[in-house]
Amino acid sequence: xxxxxxxxxxxxLEKLYLPQIVAGLSTTLKHMVAPKETMEYPEERPPIxxxxxGVPTLVKDPEGREKxxxxxxxxxxxxxxxxxxxxxxIQDEEHANVExxxxxxxxxxxxxxxxxxxxxxxxxxxIWLQNQYSMSGYSREEMVNNKEKLYELGGxxxxxxxxxxxxxxxxxxxxxx
Amino acid sequence: xxxxxxxxxxxxxxxxxxxxxxxxxxxxxRKVSSWIQGRVGPNRTTLPxxxxxxxxxxxxxxxxxxxxxxxxxxxxxxxxxxxxxxxKFYYVLAPIISLIPALTTVTVVPFGHFIYEETGRTIPxxxxxxxxxxxxxxxxxxxGVYSIVLxxxxxxxKYPFLGGIRASAQMISYELAMxxxxxxxxxxxxxxxxxxTLSLYDVVVAQEGLWFAMWMPVSALIxxxxxxxxxxxLPFDMAEAETELVGGFHTEYSSFxxxxxxxxxxxHMVVGGAVMTLLFLGGWHPLPFLPWELTGIMGAVVSVLTFxxxxxxxxxxxxxxxWTLPRFRYDQVMRLGWQIMLPLSIANLIAYAIIIYxxxx
Amino acid sequence: MTDxxxxxxxxxxxxxxxxxVLSRNTVNAAMFLIVCFLSxxxxxxxxxxxxxxxxxxxxxxxxxxVLFLFIIMLLDVREDAKRKLSPFTAxxxxxxxxxxxxxxxxxxxxxxxxxxSEVLPEPSGASLKAFGNELFTTYLLPMQVTGFLLLVAMIGxxxxxxxxQEPEEQS
Numbered sequence: 001x002x003x004x005x006x007x008x009x010x011x012x013l014e015k016l017y018l019p020q021i022v023a024g025l026s027t028t029l030k031h032m033v034a035p036k037e038t039m040e041y042p043e044e045r046p047p048i049x050x051x052x053x054g055v056p057t058l059v060k061d062p063e064g065r066e067k068x069x070x071x072x073x074x075x076x077x078x079x080x081x082x083x084x085x086x087x088x089x090i091q092d093e094e095h096a097n098v099e100x101x102x103x104x105x106x107x108x109x110x111x112x113x114x115x116x117x118x119x120x121x122x123x124x125x126x127i128w129l130q131n132q133y134s135m136s137g138y139s140r141e142e143m144v145n146n147k148e149k150l151y152e153l154g155g156x157x158x159x160x161x162x163x164x165x166x167x168x169x170x171x172x173x174x175x176x177x
Numbered sequence: 178x179x180x181x182x183x184x185x186x187x188x189x190x191x192x193x194x195x196x197x198x199x200x201x202x203x204x205x206x207r208k209v210s211s212w213i214q215g216r217v218g219p220n221r222t223t224l225p226x227x228x229x230x231x232x233x234x235x236x237x238x239x240x241x242x243x244x245x246x247x248x249x250x251x252x253x254x255x256x257x258x259x260x261x262x263x264x265k266f267y268y269v270l271a272p273i274i275s276l277i278p279a280l281t282t283v284t285v286v287p288f289g290h291f292i293y294e295e296t297g298r299t300i301p302x303x304x305x306x307x308x309x310x311x312x313x314x315x316x317x318x319x320x321g322v323y324s325i326v327l328x329x330x331x332x333x334x335k336y337p338f339l340g341g342i343r344a345s346a347q348m349i350s351y352e353l354a355m356x357x358x359x360x361x362x363x364x365x366x367x368x369x370x371x372x373x374t375l376s377l378y379d380v381v382v383a384q385e386g387l388w389f390a391m392w393m394p395v396s397a398l399i400x401x402x403x404x405x406x407x408x409x410x411l412p413f414d415m416a417e418a419e420t421e422l423v424g425g426f427h428t429e430y431s432s433f434x435x436x437x438x439x440x441x442x443x444x445h446m447v448v449g450g451a452v453m454t455l456l457f458l459g460g461w462h463p464l465p466f467l468p469w470e471l472t473g474i475m476g477a478v479v480s481v482l483t484f485x486x487x488x489x490x491x492x493x494x495x496x497x498x499x500w501t502l503p504r505f506r507y508d509q510v511m512r513l514g515w516q517i518m519l520p521l522s523i524a525n526l527i528a529y530a531i532i533i534y535x536x537x538x
Numbered sequence: 539m540t541d542x543x544x545x546x547x548x549x550x551x552x553x554x555x556x557x558x559v560l561s562r563n564t565v566n567a568a569m570f571l572i573v574c575f576l577s578x579x580x581x582x583x584x585x586x587x588x589x590x591x592x593x594x595x596x597x598x599x600x601x602x603x604v605l606f607l608f609i610i611m612l613l614d615v616r617e618d619a620k621r622k623l624s625p626f627t628a629x630x631x632x633x634x635x636x637x638x639x640x641x642x643x644x645x646x647x648x649x650x651x652x653x654x655s656e657v658l659p660e661p662s663g664a665s666l667k668a669f670g671n672e673l674f675t676t677y678l679l680p681m682q683v684t685g686f687l688l689l690v691a692m693i694g695x696x697x698x699x700x701x702x703q704e705p706e707e708q709s
């Protein structure tokens with residue numbers, strides 16, 4: 001059933017309208033001296049919440065090795081096909097733990113939808129969506145992050161697993177499995 | 178010749194001050210609106226030399242002091258579009274008409290007085306102390322409506338046209354109430370035994386004791402509301418009504434012509450606030466019942482500063498009200514004008530006629 | 539100097555008055571009317587009748603012509619380039635013009651103008667108080683009659699506009 005709400009008739013003061021105006025003016029005056037809400041962007045940055053999905057980056061392990069083994073899972077899973085990997089062999093065999101590393105690794109930021117599937121699928125924890133949220137450039141080419149750029153953005157992941165290093169050491173010690 | 182030169186210098190100073198005030202009221206409008214809405218307003222524009230002074234530079238930049246210069250330059254250098262469908266003559270004429278009355282009315286606005294130390298002779302600081310000051314002001318001010326009407330008509334497009342029509346009806350409606358509301362003031366100034374005058378300077382002289390706003394509050398209120406309506410400020414901004422009419426009468430204008438409209442509107446506001454100060458708030462008297470003792474340059478400076486301060490308060494009030502109240506509907510504006518303000522001002526006039534009669538006898 | 543201004547403003551007033559009648563575009567006509575009123579106000583200033591000058595601008599240029607423009611715009615009057623004059627209108631116009639010319643001749647040729655200008659010591663329009671006194675004592679009757687005329691006109695308009703509405707209500 002519909003409920004009809006009777007609007008209260010205005011009393012004289014309300015009809016005069018002037019007290020209402022004064023009340024409004026005092027409200028706005030209060031807001032005028034109140035602290036401001038504006039965040040002055042380039043100087044002030046918003047706090048980034050945990051688990052934020054920013055620009056995808058590649059990371060290195062604490063010993064400076066590339067974590068990516070160019071398995072191309074991320075390239076496969078990427079919904080907008082923003083990732084392109086050309087696998088290659090690691091040249092520096094002395095320090096290498098594995099055989100493969102990406103020769104080229106491009107992420108087209110004009111395609112990336114920041115879904116985070118690459119990060120989720122990566123078996124090596126090599127690709128991370130980090131805190132950077134503003135990408136800009138003057139040309140399409142500039143908006144494609146190549147390998148150097150990705151590592152520069154990514155930095156080092158301070159984890160201490162050293163999965164492949166331990167495996168290599170174990171292999172060297174003769175108990176591979 | 179010397180006299181003429183002095184007058185010209187004086188006039189130039191007045192115009193420069195008025196234009197500066199207009200420019201900075203635009204800034205004030207932006208700043209106050211941002212503060213009221215919890216923002217900070219324009220705070221980036223800076224000048225190369227002054228802006229890089231150690232402490233003052235950043236402070237001025239944050240206050241947006243250099244913003245009007247940037248705004249003005251923008252108005253000057255933007256492309257001046259004259260749409261193909263307009264009536265060119267009136268289209269160009271309208272912005273000019275908008276500024277001329279606003280600048281002309283300033284000539285009769287006194288903004289201080291100068292008292293000779295030796296003789297005690299007082300001269301008003303005004304461009305033209307004419308006998309019919311307030312009427313001149315109303316007459317020239319009422320010509321300002323043509324800019325809006327012509328702009329609306331010449332633009333030959335729906336929304337400006339509606340804005341022009343609304344403005345013409347509104348301004349005529351509120352002019353009546355405005356004219357009637359100041360009559361009690363002049364009835365008191367011209368009480369029997371006084372030399373007949375409609376000069377604004379004499380009004381201020383008559384307010385050495387009690388200010389008119391104190392014992393004629395209804396007059397002051399009606400005048401204030403009418404000023405809002407006459408300057409097309411927000412509760413009455415029927416002529417532009419952005420949400421209804423795109424931009425109102427200046428929709429088709431761009432660049433410097435739009436700038437002229439803008440400056441004209443603010444000049445009207447400055448003059449309106451100044452007249453309100455003169456008529457009802459004691460002009461350059463800092464406090465009621467305070468006898469004026471300062472003479473010479475010092476006295477002149479104090480009087481001008483007091484007057485400017487009061488006028489600027491009204492500028493602030495204009496802005497403050499704009500960012501507080503919603504716009505009236507058009508029929509509400511008309512109802513308020515004809516059914517409330519006009520009868521009220523007539524009743525007010527009659528009441529004060531009786532009061533002044535008894536005060537005199 | 540005063541003579542020069544007198545001729546200047548008289549010429550402007552006459553020319554713009556002619557333009558009001560002759561221009562096809564109604565908005566142009568209204569604008570010429572304003573120019574005419576303003577130049578007439580200037581003539582009043584030359585006569586030191588400042589009050590009249592200001593009232594002329596305030597009432598006629600500031601309010602009446604705005605209303606004209608308002609109506610013109612509201613009705614959206616087209617430029618009727620080729621409207622035929624009815625013989626009745628033409629005849630009435632001619633008769634009116636003849637009466638006007640005769641009136642002007644009668645006023646100019648009589649001695650009363652010169653006589654009054656010598657009688658009056660100074661123009662009473664210059665001093666507001668004198669002007670008000672004259673208006674409300676000597677010329678009280680003409681003023682009241684004029685006011686009454688306006689009242690009649692207003693009532694007439696109200697009656698006319700009311701009558702238009704009645705058939706709509708009945709149907």
